[in-house]
Amino acid sequence: MKTSIIKKILTPIIITAIWLIIWQGVYLIVNNSLFVCAPLDVLKRIFILSQTKVFWFDVCSSVVRIVIGFILGVFAGLFMAFISSINFAEKLFSPLKLIIRATPIASFIMLAWIWLDRENIPVFVSFLMVVPVIWGNVSTGIKNIGKNYKELAKVYNIKKSRQIKYIYFPGVLPYFTSALCTCAGLVWKAGVAAEVLCQPKNSIGTNLFYAKSILETLDVFAWTTVIIIISLLLEWIIKYVLKKLEKKFLFAGLT
Numbered sequence: 073m074k075t076s077i078i079k080k081i082l083t084p085i086i087i088t089a090i091w092l093i094i095w096q097g098v099y100l101i102v103n104n105s106l107f108v109c110a111p112l113d114v115l116k117r118i119f120i121l122s123q124t125k126v127f128w129f130d131v132c133s134s135v136v137r138i139v140i141g142f143i144l145g146v147f148a149g150l151f152m153a154f155i156s157s158i159n160f161a162e163k164l165f166s167p168l169k170l171i172i173r174a175t176p177i178a179s180f181i182m183l184a185w186i187w188l189d190r191e192n193i194p195v196f197v198s199f200l201m202v203v204p205v206i207w208g209n210v211s212t213g214i215k216n217i218g219k220n221y222k223e224l225a226k227v228y229n230i231k232k233s234r235q236i237k238y239i240y241f242p243g244v245l246p247y248f249t250s251a252l253c254t255c256a257g258l259v260w261k262a263g264v265a266a267e268v269l270c271q272p273k274n275s276i277g278t279n280l281f282y283a284k285s286i287l288e289t290l291d292v293f294a295w296t297t298v299i300i301i302i303s304l305l306l307e308w309i310i311k312y313v314l315k316k317l318e319k320k321f322l323f324a325g326l327t
Contacts, residue, residue, distance in 0.1 A: 148199070209250060
């Protein structure tokens with residue numbers, strides 16, 4: 073038991089160390105901080121930035137915008153998935169889903185710039201990144217629920233609320249979990265990309281664009297590292313919450 077815990081702790085540390093060594097090697101080969109910065113310098117810069125209130129305000133502002141878009145996208149995706157479970161509705165809305173999936177992020181950002189205030193563009197773009205993924209995965213989950221379970225529910229006249237709890241929810245949950253984990257990475261990248269292009273006040277993307285425009289490569293690396301850390305943290309939080317919900321649901325189902 074202790075050995076497995078040690079492995080779980082040591083494995084990511086060793087892997088991270090290997091990649092930091094590779095990064096340091098690339099820095100030494102290039103030998104030009106304008107193109108590649110040393111990992112230690114980047115960590116020092118992040119530490120310096122984190123000492124300021126502006127840094128935390130900018131980070132929190134970006135997180136709030138993107139999380140709002142993420143949450144709205146999840147609810148909209150679930151709503152569209154359940155609406156699409158009706159045969160006619162699925163045919164009616166399938167072109168909309170294809171359009172959202174096929175349209176480049178940059179096009180959505182440009183259109184949003186026409187329609188919305190620049191502060192709300194990252195929210196809108198994050199929302200659009202989440203909707204089709206949740207919609208598609210949950211729709212697949214609903215379709216894959218066995219007909220035998222549905223027929224059994226009809227024969228025994230099981231209430232719709234109990235059908236949702238004991239048949240639909242367990243059948244859809246794995247697809248929903250997978251979609252959320254996929255969205256956690258996509259939504260963060262898309263949201264920051266929107267911030268870089270539209271440059272709202274107090275945002276990570278704006279700082280990234282400013283650092284690039286004045287050729288502050290160290291700041292570009294520092295802010296990019298912050299983006300990666302937050303993205304991984306967001307994904308970890310989502311997985312942790314989902315595990316807790318799954319355990320709670322299974323326990324409720326057994327009692």
